[in-house]
Amino acid sequence: MPLDQGAPKKLKFREVGTRPLRPDGIDKVTGRARFGADASAPGMLVGRILRSPHAHAKIRKIDASAAEKLPGVKAVVTGADIPYREGADRWVWMNVMAQKKALYDGHAVAAVAAVDAATARKALKLIKIDYEVLAHVTDVDEAMKPGAPLLHDDIFTKGVEPEPKKPSNVTERYEVGHGDPEKGFAEADVIIERSFKTEATHQGYIEPHACLANVGADGTGELWVCTQGHYMVRDVCASLLGMDISKLRVTASEIGGGFGGKTTVFIEPVALALSRKAGRPVKVVMSREEVFRATGPTSSASMDVKMGAKKDGTITGAFAEFRYQGGAFPGSPVQFGAMTAFACYDLKHVKVIGYDVVANRPKQAAYRAPGAPMAAFAVESVVAELAEQLKMDPLEFRLKNAAKEGTKAAYGPTFGPIGLVETIKACQKHPSYKIPLKENQGRGVASGFWFNFGGQTCVSLNVNGDGTVALSVGTPDIGGSRASMSLMAAEELGIPYDKVRTIVADTSSLGYNDVTDGSRVTFATGLATINAARDCVQKLCARAAKIWAIPEEAVTWENGKAHPAGDNAGKFEPLSLAEIAAKAGNTGGPIAGHCEFNAENAGPGFATHIVDVEVDPETGRTEVLRYLVIQDAGKAVHPSYVEGQFQGGAVQGVGWAL
């Protein structure tokens, strides 16, 4: 969707689109910024988690008595201390602490809080667990076979008729699409059918998960945590531990990378349970090894893709079957994979079937457009081969079949104005595409799609007595969003960027905010910020009206000042935001703007990339020679950080591919 549709007609911006320094910048280059592991509290204990050495094992008995008796140990927690409570997410509950079975290597089975790390480590060694080791399965295709080791005896595949009577590792079957691909293939001159497998790549954020929990004797708690969504953490922890949501205040630390991986809980409920039992603050910091063993990479996938096209380059039909394993619990992003797979193409006949499968691996977590990259890899590989067989330029082939306004997407909706064609054309025109290739060099092009997303958002914008503005948002800033929010608030209010200070507020300060994910924050929190600023402007105008003793409707806001709407309103010198703010105490008290809403109508995002590589035919060593990203990002609020997202995403893609 073009950014200005439904937005104000203002096309020239004063602040938006500039590249000011970010408000959290100084702290981050001086070492002052406080990340998850950087907090401490008086009387703080060290929490450590014991993890299963088996990929699949029944837990017959846990004997923690020796650990409990060790001097310096203040609390030991096992699955029995975190019983299932009505309303909690059963799979998240089972993941944070194993109950009857350990379902993957690294699954938490017990935890201790002790006066120091050495004592905690010693205590973990004293916990005796009687395991009955079971056969395990980690490959998605193996896990789907009849007779595969069964992870859960109560998963009956949903979405199939008739409903299976036997449990299996296949959680759900999804189907999206329209038309009849078989009909499409019958019309095709060329058909390509290929199978692909991708690994369970980890997001690899540099900051391991860390939190500091502090639960008092009255049952109220505080939690400091690196997360992409502290409201989610609060609600999930409260439900797992039987706390009132109002009794748990969660503060998001600076976050050292997430890429989707910090959109759920792992150690947080355990730290709270330890703190509650010990009556002291407990800090839990994962090691890198724990991050890789026990937190969510993306799904590994097994995929079949079949596409057919006519000699003139028209794609006649497309079919795909995706099998994603999401770790030991339901919830792989296979549905997103199925929905995004063919979104770049205008297809008459398209069908995608997706299977969500459980296997003895850590529970997957979101990773940069969850489910989409592997699907795009498979589909774009087939598209490339089709173009090659038809002897068509791969960009020309994509252009011929590109989704555009009016295209009915395989996942249902009919696209409004979208930017895919523009990205392909920009690639065609780019000098990179014309550089001649030498021996052992190759050029790949691919297009990609992501829905984007709005979601629940709440912000508060407070005008200070000196004319500065404090903006509180509830979405953790994972890569510069506070700068973008400050820019948008400054733009709307008509004041300089450096007069607005944006912070990520704790969960007791604002209404619920969805997680920082799905590429939603600049859109949703940005829109909320704009709305809050407009709400604030209305109030500023009302105060000016009061000062001038004229009706509120007779005041307008322009360039950061209240003006009488016209000559009939009376002749008054314009009042600046700072002048109105200085008099707030005498004109009705504090001035603030708010917005709480469900952001809707996020515009879908499309991109086309070109990569040149050189391969050493003897060793297979692949060198990336050049990489071009063309993406429809809408309006770049802070272009430097938009570029940063493109570059960072591309480099992670290179890491995934090579």
Place this chain on the structure above:
Amino acid sequence: MSGVHVSTTINGDAYEFVCEPDESLLDALRNRLGLTGAKEGCGTGDCGACSVTLDGRLVCSCLVLGAEAEGKEIATIEGMADGEALHPLQKKFLEHAALQCGICTPGFLVAARALLERHPDPSETEIRFWLAGNLCRCTGYDKIVRAVMDAAAEMRR
């Protein structure tokens, strides 16, 4: 285990601390002295987030024992700015948006400073090689390399 008494100099100031014999310098800095600017990303010397210099030598503080700091001069990110005046590298990292989440930034800055002290005019390739021991997952490195080149140019003026 009984503690080891260590006398050392950090960012020009004299410090004393007691640490376990098997405790890393990183843990001693962070947990005993409250210098949390150096980060633990891996604990195995792979990511460089814990970079400090020890008598001018760039090291991963997670691979150095706290006890080894005895009599040495340590420089950490906390000592990089001179009061309110940022080091040119710090300024250029901000100007070039060479950080997104910022967790790797202290390590990159300490490592880049160590480079520029030795090679005031490094090529792009030299910068990339020198900083190969520092991992960044957000930026894709491009803006970091540009920031270091720009800072080097400014420092040469």
